[in-house]
Amino acid sequence: MSDLFFKKFYNEVKDSTWPDVENYFDFLNLPVNIRTECVNLHYMHQRINQIESPTYWQTSTAIALQYKNLAYIPVPKCASMYYTKFFTELNWKEVNISELEPDTVCFGILQEPASRYLKGITEWVFNELMPIFDYDANAIPVGILNTLLIGDSHSLPYTTKFGPWLEQINFIPMYQKTDDLIKQHLMDLFLSQDCDIKIPLSIPRVHESDAIKLELYRLVQQSFEDESLSKLKNYNGRLENLYVLLSEDLKFYRNLVNTFDPTWQTIKKLKTSHIKNKI
16 A cells, blocks of 8 residues: 555656566565665655655645735645635635745634544544434444544644644634634734735535534544444543643643734744755
8 A cells, every 4th residue: 555656656757667566665676776766766765755755645645725915724624615615706716825925914713623524534424424324323333433544634733734834824813713804814813914814704604514524523523532332352441532632732732822913923834945855
């Protein structure tokens, strides 16, 4: 699995007379002239450095919606569907985060990491497993819920998904804040950048959880909190393992809650050149 992208690189540069390879070990057994051409002519080591760089993947998968010097960074399970739709309808341009110019003011919204993670797992189970079990949450085998750790981007930790980009984004914490208050914080940020964008207030959320999703969320939460439900012989605290996964997120979010300034006296600006040089 780890050699899939290396194999793709090799197939893109290979001559029709070259042998096929399945992995990097196969490549090491190729004739010297082929290996030399891959390294010197096709910059193989640079591609390997990309494949093995978390910053490369964090950069290549981070999307922004841009308008002038502002850029919204969507984060799954953090009201991203609402704001992506809102800014798209304002004709903000979708770009990769690496395309943004230095000094761009990036902003986003973050939910408390553990709650967001459980909701992310619930989202994945609802989309991928619930159709198989005719949308009966209680029909899903307990063993599946008790072993699932990452479903998709909805449950990927913030620090894993964004890496060095995370510290350059002006996030608003959702903790104990109403939808309207978050919108007001955003509009105040826009005004600080001489941009008078209005976000409609007092509008109900588009995607409220129904009874089926709420029951599924309860089961997902229970699967982490109740060790007696597990049938695994070596089960030793799944909730503790979750906090190993989320510890950096929790620290980042706690600091965000403690330091968030709704008056926007201090605003972070993007330093893309610093990150690009590390890819």
